[in-house]
Amino acid sequence: MSTSTDLPVAAATDATARARDLLGVTRLTNQALTRWLHGLPGVDQVGCEARAAGLGTRSIKTTSKQWAIDLAISMIDLTTLEGADTKGRVRGLAAKALLPDPSDLSTPRPAAVCVYGDMVETAKAALGDSGVKVAAVATAFPSGRASMAVKLADTKDAVKAGADEIDMVIDRGAFLSGDYLTVFNQIAAVKQVCGDARLKVIMETGELVTYDNVRRASWLSMLAGGDFIKTSTGKIQPAATLPVTLIMLEAVRDWRDLTNRQVGVKPAGGIKTSKDAIKFLVTVSEIAGEDWLDNHWFRFGASSLLNDLLLQRQRMSTGAYSGGSYIADDSPSTAY
Amino acid sequence: MPTFEYAPAPESRAVVDLQSSYGLFINGEFVDGSGTGFKSISPATEEVLAEVSEATDADVDAAVRAARTAYTRVWSRMSGTDRGKYLYRIARILQERAREFAVLESLDNGKPIKESRDIDIPLAAAHFFYNAGWADKLEYASLGTNPRPHGVVGQIIPWNFPMLMLAWKIAPALATGNTVVLKPAETTPLTALLFAEVCQQADLPPGVVNIVTGAGPTGQAIVDHAGIDKLAFTGSTGVGKMIARAISGTRKKATLELGGKAANIVFDDAPIDQAVEGIVNGIFFNQGHVCCAGSRLLVQESIASEVESRLKRRLGTLRVGDPLDKNTDVGAINSRAQLDRIVALTDAGEGEGATRWDNGCELPSKGFWFRPTVFTGVTQTHRIAQEEIFGPVLSVLTFRTPQEAVAKANNTPYGLSAGIWTEKGSRILWMADQLKAGVVWANTFNQFDPTSPFGGYKESGYGREGGRHGLEPYVKTGA
Numbered sequence: 001m002s003t004s005t006d007l008p009v010a011a012a013t014d015a016t017a018r019a020r021d022l023l024g025v026t027r028l029t030n031q032a033l034t035r036w037l038h039g040l041p042g043v044d045q046v047g048c049e050a051r052a053a054g055l056g057t058r059s060i061k062t063t064s065k066q067w068a069i070d071l072a073i074s075m076i077d078l079t080t081l082e083g084a085d086t087k088g089r090v091r092g093l094a095a096k097a098l099l100p101d102p103s104d105l106s107t108p109r110p111a112a113v114c115v116y117g118d119m120v121e122t123a124k125a126a127l128g129d130s131g132v133k134v135a136a137v138a139t140a141f142p143s144g145r146a147s148m149a150v151k152l153a154d155t156k157d158a159v160k161a162g163a164d165e166i167d168m169v170i171d172r173g174a175f176l177s178g179d180y181l182t183v184f185n186q187i188a189a190v191k192q193v194c195g196d197a198r199l200k201v202i203m204e205t206g207e208l209v210t211y212d213n214v215r216r217a218s219w220l221s222m223l224a225g226g227d228f229i230k231t232s233t234g235k236i237q238p239a240a241t242l243p244v245t246l247i248m249l250e251a252v253r254d255w256r257d258l259t260n261r262q263v264g265v266k267p268a269g270g271i272k273t274s275k276d277a278i279k280f281l282v283t284v285s286e287i288a289g290e291d292w293l294d295n296h297w298f299r300f301g302a303s304s305l306l307n308d309l310l311l312q313r314q315r316m317s318t319g320a321y322s323g324g325s326y327i328a329d330d331s332p333s334t335a336y
Numbered sequence: 337m338p339t340f341e342y343a344p345a346p347e348s349r350a351v352v353d354l355q356s357s358y359g360l361f362i363n364g365e366f367v368d369g370s371g372t373g374f375k376s377i378s379p380a381t382e383e384v385l386a387e388v389s390e391a392t393d394a395d396v397d398a399a400v401r402a403a404r405t406a407y408t409r410v411w412s413r414m415s416g417t418d419r420g421k422y423l424y425r426i427a428r429i430l431q432e433r434a435r436e437f438a439v440l441e442s443l444d445n446g447k448p449i450k451e452s453r454d455i456d457i458p459l460a461a462a463h464f465f466y467n468a469g470w471a472d473k474l475e476y477a478s479l480g481t482n483p484r485p486h487g488v489v490g491q492i493i494p495w496n497f498p499m500l501m502l503a504w505k506i507a508p509a510l511a512t513g514n515t516v517v518l519k520p521a522e523t524t525p526l527t528a529l530l531f532a533e534v535c536q537q538a539d540l541p542p543g544v545v546n547i548v549t550g551a552g553p554t555g556q557a558i559v560d561h562a563g564i565d566k567l568a569f570t571g572s573t574g575v576g577k578m579i580a581r582a583i584s585g586t587r588k589k590a591t592l593e594l595g596g597k598a599a600n601i602v603f604d605d606a607p608i609d610q611a612v613e614g615i616v617n618g619i620f621f622n623q624g625h626v627c628c629a630g631s632r633l634l635v636q637e638s639i640a641s642e643v644e645s646r647l648k649r650r651l652g653t654l655r656v657g658d659p660l661d662k663n664t665d666v667g668a669i670n671s672r673a674q675l676d677r678i679v680a681l682t683d684a685g686e687g688e689g690a691t692r693w694d695n696g697c698e699l700p701s702k703g704f705w706f707r708p709t710v711f712t713g714v715t716q717t718h719r720i721a722q723e724e725i726f727g728p729v730l731s732v733l734t735f736r737t738p739q740e741a742v743a744k745a746n747n748t749p750y751g752l753s754a755g756i757w758t759e760k761g762s763r764i765l766w767m768a769d770q771l772k773a774g775v776v777w778a779n780t781f782n783q784f785d786p787t788s789p790f791g792g793y794k795e796s797g798y799g800r801e802g803g804r805h806g807l808e809p810y811v812k813t814g815a
Binding site: 041042044046047048050051057058060061062063064067250282285286290293 | 606609
């Protein structure tokens with residue numbers, strides 16, 4: 001089977017050579033990729049969901065809960081990805097990242113602010129050298145339906161504006177039609193233009209549907225050079241479920257065993273409560289291991305999660321629940 | 337490097353109102369036993385929980401008489417609909433008092449609270465609900481014509497799932513119109529005695545359920561009593577054989593659910609991560625004190641080392657300790673005697689040449705504990721591949737072809753359960769057909785449901801419990 005892409009051959013050379021080596025083939029064809037991905041052990045849906053549910057019953061209390069809440073805050077990619085985003089809103093989000101809880105200055109900062117490419121400059125200016133990263137979604141986010149030239153231009157634009165991290169989307173259409181080589185080449189090409197920026201590969205697991213597909217997409221993304229594998233855009237349901245994240249954590253764990261290269265994981269979309277976040281951290285700890293319990297290797301893509309974590313944090317330090325009125329926010333939720 | 341230390345998360349004991357001593361439950365009331373009382377301890381701490389009476393031959397006789405009277409005067413005359421009402425009432429009370437039962441079960445047995453809370457007690461209630469539904473529909477259960485009870489049933493249950501085994505025994509017996517004399521195991525009598533309180537709370541007519549505590553001699557008295565019409569026993573194959581011998585030539589019927597040495601068979605196309613979970617659940621669930629435990633792992637040679645390394649990594653995350661902590665995965669060994677047996681058999685395993693590995697976890701200083709242990713390089717002739725260890729010990733063997741897997745799986749005097757892990761549906765069906773085991777799980781292990789019959793081949797016993805089939809041993813049919 002051959003596939004056509006309009007990529008410059010040189011773009012993906014490094015990744016291709018690495019992949020050839022790993023697959024033990026002289027030429028990286030779609031057939032070789034298919035054989036490799038379909039040779040991965042299958043995932044039993046019922047067993048996988050039972051395991052995730054079991055991890056969800058861990059009871060995290062007192063000191064370990066305090067620790068987990070602070071860790072979760074530090075792992076957030078504070079996100080706004082709306083058509084209605086303005087510079088003012090992005091500045092507000094950046095301010096929130098710099099000072100998550102004005103009533104408690106010991107509160108850790110989120111890892112990054114995640115915005116559309118045209119807002120990178122604004123976010124960068126607001127965050128300065130605070131250490132809070134700027135992540136930009138790129139490659140015709142969220143659908144990914146654009147020519148490769150447009151996707152690369154989108155990425156370069158964000159990198160040029162100062163993005164520390166690029167969140168790209170894979171071509172789910174190509175993946176579902178079995179054209180793994182195109183997906184591989186596109187990731188490799190985007191990685192190439194990222195320069196020093198770390199690349200998160202959004203697989204949009206809600207569109208891949210099966211856990212077997214999630215596992216294959218994870219391995220394909222890592223093979224092509226992704227620094228992070230990420231569940232979702234947040235625009236499609238279901239987004240970041242615990243079983244899907246569990247499969248991805250198994251993938252990065254096994255990938256490191258195989259290649260000595262560590263890849264991060266980012267569940268994004270639908271994680272709204274501290275309780276949920278802690279279940280994810282338990283899963284990180286028990287599936288991938290402690291090496292991933294760090295915001296360099298694990299992130300939450302979220303917007304409302306931070307406020308619930310702050311509420312729980314206040315509750316644990318004061319002993320009483322406050323409420324939404326005590327959580328300063330530039331775009332407060334009407335739910336409070 | 338950060339570490340995710342789980343702070344202690346103990347379930348409160350306050351929900352359980354333990355008395356300092358318990359009598360026997362005969363004819364709807366607690367009475368003192370005439371034997372020498374004994375203590376029930378917590379295997380996790382060796383703390384004495386309560387004093388329990390020992391039922392002598394005379395006490396058992398009183399219990400059988402009470403059961404007979406209740407049978408002839410009340411229970412056999414009652415409509416199935418009304419019997420069902422009592423069973424539904426018991427089921428609902430078990431649900432209402434679930435936490436109390438779960439905590440007491442973990443205290444007395446040593447099993448993790450997450451298991452007693454999520455499995456033992458909810459399943460026990462589910463068995464009562466399920467059998468309650470059959471009580472007025474026995475003619476439609478395909479049991480034969482004119483199904484009717486035997487009379488008084490003697491039931492002897494083990495210590496590994498005290499409440500669940502009680503429910504497996506009592507629910508179908510009452511649904512079919514029998515009355516019961518039940519003996520819980522001597523190391524775990526407390527939830528059965530709490531169940532006696534539930535019978536009172538449900539206004540169950542006196543004598544329909546009688547609970548006598550004690551050890552072997554009490555059980556012997558039940559088996560030998562002339563007033564017993566049918567026996568149901570779950571426990572070791574040794575005791576099962578004694579019972580079979582004792583009742584041969586009498587009119588007594590019996591169902592026996594005995595030991596096992598189940599093969600959990602993993603093929604090279606299995607979903608490996610889930611298979612590893614299934615292996616863990618198969619042998620470390622309830623500290624391996626499970627008659628249908630997957631104590632022999634048969635793994636295809638081509639993936640043996642990969643499965644082994646994944647399994648060991650997984651066992652490193654098992655949390656062994658306080659049974660009442662909600663994060664505990666593996667609790668205490670039920671008794672010193674059982675611990676001694678596990679130690680003796682594992683020593684034999686090492687002596688016979690198998691390679692021993694354990695997860696090296698810290699163990700509490702008091703109580704009875706054993707680390708999750710894996711033996712590799714095991715062959716069929718090793719004792720650890722033949723004898724039931726009944727502890728958290730897995731023996732790993734390999735095979736090359738499906739035929740060899742079947743032959744090895746069946747090469748045991750037992751035949752209670754088996755597991756198959758493969759993505760190939762046709763192979764699952766072929767294997768299930770070949771395996772001499774009462775229960776065969778495919779791509780899962782240790783799943784239980786009241787609607788599903790359970791029981792063994794060969795030395796794992798006879799008769800089925802659960803499902804429609806579980807009603808059969810409790811009725812006689814025909815003209």
